[in-house]
Amino acid sequence: MHSILLLLATAATAAAAAAAVSSADPPTFSFDQLWALENNLWTNFLYPANIQQINATDDSVFADNVQGRVDITRTFDGRELNNEYIFGLFSQPDSVSLTGIPIAYNITQFTANQNIASATTVVTFNATTVGVIVPLAIDTWMAFDAHGKIVQYDVTFRWFDYLLDSLLLGLQQKYNTTDPATVQRTLAQTLATTICEVAETSCTGTNLQYRTRDECMQFLTGETRFGKAYELGRNTLLCREVHKHMVQYRPDEHCAHIGPSGGNMCVDDMSYGQVVTQAYFSQSWVANGYADDNMWVSRT
Numbered sequence: 001m002h003s004i005l006l007l008l009a010t011a012a013t014a015a016a017a018a019a020a021v022s023s024a025d026p027p028t029f030s031f032d033q034l035w036a037l038e039n040n041l042w043t044n045f046l047y048p049a050n051i052q053q054i055n056a057t058d059d060s061v062f063a064d065n066v067q068g069r070v071d072i073t074r075t076f077d078g079r080e081l082n083n084e085y086i087f088g089l090f091s092q093p094d095s096v097s098l099t100g101i102p103i104a105y106n107i108t109q110f111t112a113n114q115n116i117a118s119a120t121t122v123v124t125f126n127a128t129t130v131g132v133i134v135p136l137a138i139d140t141w142m143a144f145d146a147h148g149k150i151v152q153y154d155v156t157f158r159w160f161d162y163l164l165d166s167l168l169l170g171l172q173q174k175y176n177t178t179d180p181a182t183v184q185r186t187l188a189q190t191l192a193t194t195i196c197e198v199a200e201t202s203c204t205g206t207n208l209q210y211r212t213r214d215e216c217m218q219f220l221t222g223e224t225r226f227g228k229a230y231e232l233g234r235n236t237l238l239c240r241e242v243h244k245h246m247v248q249y250r251p252d253e254h255c256a257h258i259g260p261s262g263g264n265m266c267v268d269d270m271s272y273g274q275v276v277t278q279a280y281f282s283q284s285w286v287a288n289g290y291a292d293d294n295m296w297v298s299r300t
């Protein structure tokens with residue numbers, strides 16, 4: 001029923017309909033069009049379709065100037081970076097990772113107005129490293145430009161702390177121990193080893209992060225913390241684990257993120273209060289002009 005052709009055709013119609021609207025105002029789509037655009041995103045998110053999105057420009061679901069925020073990580077500006085994070089991160093079934101690859105989705109909540117869609121989607125991941133098939137509930141707000149491209153998104157990984165604990169519990173059997181501290185320590189060794197391998201392979205010359213394997217392992221397992229469920233964009237091992245997957249796409253951009261400095265991505269730069277009150281987005285998330293100047297809207 002939801003063939004990709006139908007989705008694209010609907011998206012094109014939506015774009016044509018919206019073109020009549022002034023470029024300063026957010027475009028207006030029908031509920032039907034927004035439902036199609038939402039499904040188009042998730043269809044492209046699944047592996048292996050997501051591989052095609054990593055380098056995408058004209059075919060990207062993102063607008064060139066997209067702004068994105070993910071609650072457990074941080075904010076991401078621009079299409080190139082967002083292609084790499086949203087699609088590149090989940091397209092490597094053979095690489096050690098916590099969540100693995102998305103293989104199915106089910107939209108369980110959806111409402112939409114003007115150019116904004118809010119949804120909850122249960123995405124099934126094949127967590128190949130842990131050896132489980134696991135559902136993730138992902139809450140999203142999406143805003144589309146006149147061409148049907150995502151110009152803003154705001155994502156919350158619902159129950160992510162519960163997920164992380166469940167994955168650690170699942171590793172008890174694999175690691176043959178019931179001691180949570182031992183599980184975390186063993187996982188830290190595994191993650192650090194693969195991060196150090198990536199650093200050695202891809203971060204050379206001016207992108208060098210660690211002089212030796214020992215220095216790398218010591219930093220990742222001894223000098224930086226493992227990280228809590230909300231700390232995937234802070235100075236943690238888990239943050240460098242996330243960024244490890246992107247290094248191969250653009251070492252110049254991503255090597256610093258897995259290094260000791262964290263390169264403005266894995267850093268403790270914001271307090272809880274600053275995160276919650278950050279005025280980041282260009283467009284208000286309240287449709288139809290009802291709260292254009294709320295505290296999350298950027299003044300610049």
Ligand SMILES: *[C@@H]1O[C@H](CO)[C@@H](O)[C@H](O)[C@H]1NC(C)=O
Binds near residue numbers: 051054055
């Ligand atoms: C993306 O572009 C890079 C550099 O041009 C290339 O090496 C890589 O194979 C491309 N990846 C895909 C999936 O097209």
Ligand SMILES: *[C@@H]1O[C@H](CO)[C@@H](O)[C@H](O)[C@H]1NC(C)=O
Binds near residue numbers: 105107
């Ligand atoms: C979502 O799940 C329901 C119930 O299991 C199923 O009938 C439906 O086909 C699924 N939809 C998608 C898009 O996967």
Ligand SMILES: *[C@@H]1O[C@H](CO)[C@@H](O)[C@H](O)[C@H]1NC(C)=O
Binds near residue numbers: 093103126128133
């Ligand atoms: C999950 O990934 C593993 C390893 O690639 C594969 O053997 C298995 O068939 C996958 N499971 C599903 C349901 O796709």
Ligand SMILES: *[C@@H]1O[C@H](CO)[C@@H](O)[C@H](O)[C@H]1NC(C)=O
Binds near residue numbers: 176
């Ligand atoms: C798991 O640990 C228990 C207790 O330490 C030990 O007796 C057992 O041989 C271990 N099993 C495997 C498969 O390593």
